[in-house]
Amino acid sequence: MKSIHKPIVIVGAGFAGMTFALNLKKLNPSIPILVVDSETNFIFKPLMYEVLSKEIRSWEATPKFANIFSDAGITFLRNCLTKISIKENILEFSDDLKLSYQYLVICTGSIPNSFSVKGVNENCYFFNDFQDLKELNSFLKKSQETAFHKKLFIVGGGPSGIELACKIKDMFTDKFEINVVEKSNEILNKNKIFNREQAEKALEKRKIKVLLNSTVKEVSETRITISSEVGITSLDKDIVIWTAGVKPNLSYLETDEITKKFGRILVNKNLQIESHKNCFAIGDISVIEGMEDLPITAQVAMQEGNHLANNLQLLIQGKDPLPFEFKDNGEMISLGIGEASISGLGFTLSGKLAFEARRIIYASKLPDITEILKSASSWIFQKKSIFKKFLKKDNSD
Secondary structure: OOOOOOOEEEEOOOHHHHHHHHHHHHHOOOOOEEEEEOOOEOOOHHHHHHHHOOOOOHHHHOOEHHHHHHHHOOEEEEOOEEEEEOOOOEEEEOOOOEEEOOEEEEOOOEEEOOOOOEOHHHHOEOOOOHHHHHHHHHHHHHHOOOOOOEEEEEEOOOHHHHHHHHHHHHHHHHHEEEEEEOOOOOOOOOOOHHHHHHHHHHHHHOOOEEEOOOEEEEEOOOEEEEEEOOEEEEEEOOEEEEOOOEEEOOOOOOOOOOOEEOOEEEEOOOOEEOOEEEEEEOHHHEEEOOOOOOOOOHHHHHHHHHHHHHHHHHHHOOOOOOOOOOOOOOEEEEOOOOOEEEEEOOEEEEEHHHHHHHHHHHHHHOOOOOHHHHHHOHHHHOOHHHHHHHHHHHHHO
16 A cells, blocks of 8 residues: 555546546545646536526536535645646646646647637637636627618537537527538538437438538638538638537646657556656546547546546555446437437437436436526426336337
8 A cells, every 4th residue: 555645636626527526536535636727617518508498407507616526525726727837746827836747648738729710719709618608698688679681600510519500599599600611511411320310310400501621711700601512712700619529628737757649648558647657647648558539528538537446446456457448328319499319228218208217317427516507407306217218118119
């Protein structure tokens, strides 16, 4: 058994960091754990769409870190990492604070990727965090007071873009002419076929136009320039929402001692940084050697966090860590107010029942924080019996 003289420091408290911290504390209650994040609240990103559409209240999807970690006996510090001195095992923060660690877990998540397209950062809305949500919601509210048929473009036909398109259409009906711009030849090109088919039906039903094989060249204050098979077109726009992709948040990483691949930190199958075995990277910022095709999703981040908690406990006990294995539990996507699509674990489901099931599943993954949050989510769990009946019927077919 190795003695722990310094804290285990976790930088970043998204799905990966939070899952790791809470699971490690359960495995080893006496271990000193410090979690550092630049924000005060956890953001349950898959439910941001329901916050936008007012299907749930904002605080239900943004619990406070202080509550989450204090209840678990974990120390939380709000601060912004500026530098890692990995040879000295020292972290430097924006207020000149320096921290030393015995083990380090880096999981600072992702930020929007503009792909250097001119005008994106200045003239687009994003949907990556709660501040983005508030800014977008403010614009949409103001639009209710003005003319109909405003021209709205969503760049990126992945899950985020499709979920936003359907929610906004259901919220505002004829207020916006919604166009989804996708560079490939189909939407949701990395997702399950069933979910893609259901999404295509949802878009068609709502008369949302999809521009396939199209890329954005520039976004100005009033226009969006799109390149497609027919050439380059400049179109009037009232708003552009950019969901075309993300990149790892590694602004603090100046050292060349850490190997990168595809712009992300390369780790071995034990989730360790190979050159510094007491350092780990999980979630959106990392790529596992030999497993480069893993999707950048909350599901992967949570499984990595859980696995790393077990691995670190093994290391503390003087045992060898185990290689990470991803288990695909399927995927879920909301398709407008009160509707969703689910594909995985041997079944498919769409429509209103899928929406209820999605809410139940996500509620079960929320951190166990306070009685208030449990009470606010209780209505979701009351519907478990419906979902169980469906699963029983599905398994008997």
